[in-house]
Every structure is written in C-alpha cells, then in structure tokens.
Amino acid sequence: MIYYVNMSQTLEELKSGSLIGLKKVKLACDLKEFPIEILSLSETLEILDLSDNKLTELPDSISQLKNLKILFFERNNFTEFPAILKELPLLSMIGFKSNQLKTVPENAFPPRLKWLVLTNNKIEKIPKSIGDCLHLQKCTLAGNQIEELPSEMKNCINLELLRISANKLNLIPEWLFELPKLSWVAFGGNPASHQMEKNTNFDSFDWNDFSLQEMLGEGASGLISKATWKSKKEEVAIKVFKGSMTSDGLPEDEMEISISSGFHENLIQILGKIKNHPENKSGLIMKLISPTYNNLGNPPNLDTCTRDVFDEKTVFTENEILKIAKNIASVCAQLHLKGINHGDLYAHNILINNTADCLFGDFGAASFYDINSNLSHTIERVETRAFGCLLEDLLSLVPANGMNNQFVNKWQNLITDCTTKDVKSRLSFNQILEELNTF
Numbered sequence: 059m060i061y062y063v064n065m066s067q068t069l070e071e072l073k074s075g076s077l078i079g080l081k082k083v084k085l086a087c088d089l090k091e092f093p094i095e096i097l098s099l100s101e102t103l104e105i106l107d108l109s110d111n112k113l114t115e116l117p118d119s120i121s122q123l124k125n126l127k128i129l130f131f132e133r134n135n136f137t138e139f140p141a142i143l144k145e146l147p148l149l150s151m152i153g154f155k156s157n158q159l160k161t162v163p164e165n166a167f168p169p170r171l172k173w174l175v176l177t178n179n180k181i182e183k184i185p186k187s188i189g190d191c192l193h194l195q196k197c198t199l200a201g202n203q204i205e206e207l208p209s210e211m212k213n214c215i216n217l218e219l220l221r222i223s224a225n226k227l228n229l230i231p232e233w234l235f236e237l238p239k240l241s242w243v244a245f246g247g248n249p250a251s252h253q254m255e256k257n258t259n260f261d262s263f264d265w266n267d268f269s270l271q272e273m274l275g276e277g278a279s280g281l282i283s284k285a286t287w288k289s290k291k292e293e294v295a296i297k298v299f300k301g302s303m304t305s306d307g308l309p310e311d312e313m314e315i316s317i318s319s320g321f322h323e324n325l326i327q328i329l330g331k332i333k334n335h336p337e338n339k340s341g342l343i344m345k346l347i348s349p350t351y352n353n354l355g356n357p358p359n360l361d362t363c364t365r366d367v368f369d370e371k372t373v374f375t376e377n378e379i380l381k382i383a384k385n386i387a388s389v390c391a392q393l394h395l396k397g398i399n400h401g402d403l404y405a406h407n408i409l410i411n412n413t414a415d416c417l418f419g420d421f422g423a424a425s426f427y428d429i430n431s432n433l434s435h436t437i438e439r440v441e442t443r444a445f446g447c448l449l450e451d452l453l454s455l456v457p458a459n460g461m462n463n464q465f466v467n468k469w470q471n472l473i474t475d476c477t478t479k480d481v482k483s484r485l486s487f488n489q490i491l492e493e494l495n496t497f
Contacts, residue, residue: 069093078102086110097122105360109133109153121145128360132156132175139176141166150193151360154179155305167191173363177201177221177305189213195363198305200224200244207231215239218364221423223247223307235436238479241444242364244401246311246425252397254426260317262333263287263343268296278304279312279422284346294329298341306402306423313340315398315424322392324385326409326419347409351417354382355405355451365451366405372455376462378414379452384494389418390445391487394438397429403444405451439484446476468497 066084071077072095082105083096089111096106100122109132126146130153139162143149151173159179164187167174171191178201188194189210197214198221205226211217212233217240222230224247234240245251271284280299287294299309306312316328332341355366374382386408393400401423409417427437450473453461472493475485485493 072096081105083107084109089113092116092120094119096120100124104128106130116140116142118142124148127151129153137161139163139166144168151175155198165190169193172196174198175305184208184211186210192216195219195239197221200247200305200307207234209233212237218242220244221306223311223423223425227251230433232433232436235433235440236481238481239443240440240481241447242402242404242423243399243440244307244423244425245399246315247308252426252428252431254314254318254397261330263330265332265335265341268294268332268343270296277420277422278306279309280341282344287343293346295344295346296332296341297344298332298335298339301339304422307425309422310340311426312421312424313342315421315426316342318396318426319393319398319421320396322389324389324416324418326417347417348411350411351409351415352411353406354408354410354416357404357406365447368405368451368455373457374414374452374455376456376465379449379456380494380497381414382408382410382416382452383449384491385416386418386448387445387487387490387494390441391491393424394441394487395429397427397434399425399427399437399441401425401441403441403448405448436481438486439481442476442484442487442490443481445487445490446473449473449476465497 066086067077069085069087072093077083077099079102080099081102083103084107086109092113097119103123104125105128106126107130109130111134113131113134114136121142123146125148127148128151129149132153132155134157136154136157137160139159141163144166146168148170149168150170153175155175156178159176159181162181162185164185170193172193173196175198177198181202181204184204184207186208188208191214194214194217196219197217200221200223203226205228215238217237219242220240221244223244227248227250230245230250267288269286269288274282274284274295280297282295282297285294285296299313301309319325327345329343329345332343335341355368358365359367402420407420427434453469478484
C-alpha cells in the first residue's frame with residue numbers, strides 16, 4: 059500500500075525546479091492558469107492536487123503527464139469538464155467537487171477511471187459514455203441538477219458506491235439497484251425520492267438551555283460537541299448541522315432520518331431537536347456516548363477506494379465478530395422495516411467498546427424509500443451486499459488459529475449469500491439474523 063504525505067508546495071519551488079522527481083504535488087496559491095512548469099514532472103508525477111485555486115480550463119499539453127493517477131481540482135471555477143483528461147492513460151481518480159461545472163462532454167473520461175467526484179456543481183446531464191467506464195467503483199454526483207441517469211450506466215458493473223442525492227431526478231431507475239456490485243447508495247432529496255411525513259411531535263428544546271463544552275468530532279454535515287443540559291443537569295452530545303451540501307446529501311434529510319429511525323439499543327439515541335439557535339441552524343440532542351467506544355474501522359483511502367482500512371493491531375475473536383454481526387443486522391432490519399436505506403454501512407460508522415458492544419450512526423447518506431414499491435426488495439439487498447463486505451473485512455481481523463473450522467464455511471456461505479451478483483436472490487436482513495442465530 060502506498061501512503062502519500064499531504065504537504066503543500068509553493069509556485070516558487072515548482073518554478074525553481076526543486077520539485078523534480080516528486081510523485082505528489084499540491085499547489086493552492088490563487089492560480090488562474092495551469093502552471094506549465096508542472097509538465098517538467100511528467101516522469102514521476104502520480105498525484106496532482108490543484109484544489110482551492112481559480113482555474114477555469116486546462117491546456118492540451120496536460121496529456122504529457124502520462125504517469126498521473128490522481129487529479130484534484132476541488133473548489134475551482136471550471137464550467138466544463140476538461141475532455142483532454144481522456145488522454146491520460148493511468149488516470150483513475152478525478153475530483154471536481156464544488157466548481158461551477160455545467161457540462162460533461164461525451165467521451166471525456168479516461169479509460170481507467172475508478173473514482174469520480176463531481177459533487178456540488180450545476181451539472182444537468184451525465185454523458186452516455188459513462189457506460190464505457192467499466193472500472194468505475196465510486197461515483198459521487200450529489201448536489202447537481204441531473205434530471206435522469208443514462209441507461210448506459212447499467213454497464214458500470216463494478217460500481218460499488220454511488221451518491222445521487224439532491225438532484226432533480228424524476229425517476230430512480232430499477233436497473234440501478236440491480237447493478238451486481240452496488241453496495242453504498244444515497245438517493246434522497248430528489249423529486250422522485252419517497253417523501254415521509256415529518257415527525258412534528260418530536261420534542262424541541264431551547265438552545266440556551268445547553269452549555270457547550272469541548273468538540274467531540276466533526277463530520278461532513280456538522281459539528282458534534284459535548285454539552286451540559288442545564289435544566290436536566292446531565293451531559294449530552296449536540297450535533298449542529300452546517301446547513302450546506304455534503305458529499306452524501308442534504309443535512310435536513312439526515313436529521314429527519316435520524317429521528318425516524320426510532321429506538322434501538324445499537325443506535326445512537328436521539329433525545330430531541332434544538333430550537334432558537336442564534337444562527338438559525340438545525341441540531342440534534344443525542345445521548346452522550348461513553349469514551350470507552352471507538353471507531354471500529356477507518357474510512358477508505360486512495361488505495362482501497364471503497365473498502366475500509368483498519369489499524370494494524372486490530373484483532374477480534376469469532377465470538378466478538380458474531381456479536382457485532384448480529385447487532386448491526388438487527389439495526390438494519392429495523393431501518394429497512396421503516397423504509398430507511400442507510401447508504402453508508404461501513405465499519406468507520408460503527409462505534410465499539412472492549413466487550414464488542416456496538417453503536418451504529420451517521421445517517422448522512424441515508425434515504426427514505428417506499429416499502430410497498432417494486433424497488434423495496436432490491437434496495438434492501440443492495441445494503442445487504444455492504445453488510446457482506448463488512449463481514450469479509452471483520453473476518454480478516456480474526457487470527458487464523460482463532461477460527462473454529464466448523465464455522466468457517468458458515469461465514470463464507472453467509473458472505474456469498476449477501477454478495478452474490480444476482481441482487482434479488484440475496485438475503486434480507488431478517489434472513490441474515492435467522493442465519494446468524496444458527497452459528
């Protein structure tokens with residue numbers, strides 16, 4: 059596995075030639091034009107990060123960067139996706155988050171495209187040629203103005219993670235949930251999305267009744283802080299939503315789904331909403347989690363793309379894995395009974411303590427769906443594949459001598475039943491629970 063140090067260089071260093079030989083270059087210095095000196099790094103350059111500049115176009119000469127694998131242009135001023143990128147033979151990851159993109163031309167994607175980030179732009183149409191991206195695994199299109207997905211996209215048979223929230227989709231096609239490897243999908247905030255009635259009976263509490271203490275964490279959608287609930291004389295956690303588009307979807311959807319999920323001993327308990335925030339922001343009051351809980355895994359990195367990574371010292375017994383599996387399957391069964399697709403079923407969204415008690419959270423990519431629709435069967439079984447991937451990852455953390463041979467085949471069979479290419483024939487979460495109870 060390759061690790062890259064995230065250091066920012068200067069334009070002066072580039073022009074002086076002192077960056078020759080580097081594999082990664084990051085420049086954020088108000089660039090209005092592509093620095094042509096970058097071409098002098100063509101023999102070694104693999105990662106180029108020109109985020110946070112004012113670029114609007116690329117020169118055709120960028121095609122000289124034949125070794126380039128990863129390219130970031132987040133928070134620039136591009137209005138059209140540069141078709142010249144198709145000329146880069148090794149380019150596998152492209153990021154244009156938060157630009158002004160309106161147009162993505164046909165045949166503009168490079169042949170090895172694996173990871174495409176076009177979140178938070180003004181794109182109205184996805185080119186049919188996306189169907190030629192047979193290596194595409196991760197595609198984030200949330201926060202655009204896309205009205206339909208091209209049917210050619212059904213050829214993207216390696217697509218595992220898709221974000222199409224907060225667009226203008228009038229139809230979410232059936233073929234989408236039949237893609238053989240799709241596991242993590244967010245589709246809320248569209249005209250075609252299932253609308254649930256808001257829970258108007260959920261208690262709201264005045265912001266001034268809370269005294270904020272230290273920050274506990276920051277996610278894509280908001281800040282979580284420890285707080286004292288003055289009138290109740292207890293400590294809680296408060297998540298204040300930023301109110302802006304995230305890579306997964308809309309914060310207001312996350313809030314409503316968190317409330318609608320209901321009580322489950324393996325869900326982070328929601329105690330209420332806040333009102334009268336000084337900046338009119340939305341927020342949730344949550345039960346404070348014991349500091350004995352830690353993240354089960356870490357998010358995917360540039361190398362793993364769609365799969366979580368784990369600390370080298372992380373190990374589990376088979377009994378601990380079984381406990382985690384039962385708890386998470388039970389939570390997911392409840393969510394899908396309520397027509398909620400979590401969309402981000404990963405170890406990094408699970409908290410665990412030293413006795414393998416776990417809490418499932420982060421509804422940033424969650425979506426409501428109609429449990430009576432034709433799609434409900436396959437939507438649940440897309441998430442089933444994510445569960446199968448989680449099992450596969452966790453089982454790799456059990457030492458070889460810690461596995462009872464009698465159950466190895468049972469685990470493998472369950473993973474197969476969760477991840478088989480025929481989506482409709484996968485197990486539901488209730489069936490998974492029944493199977494786990496035989497272990």
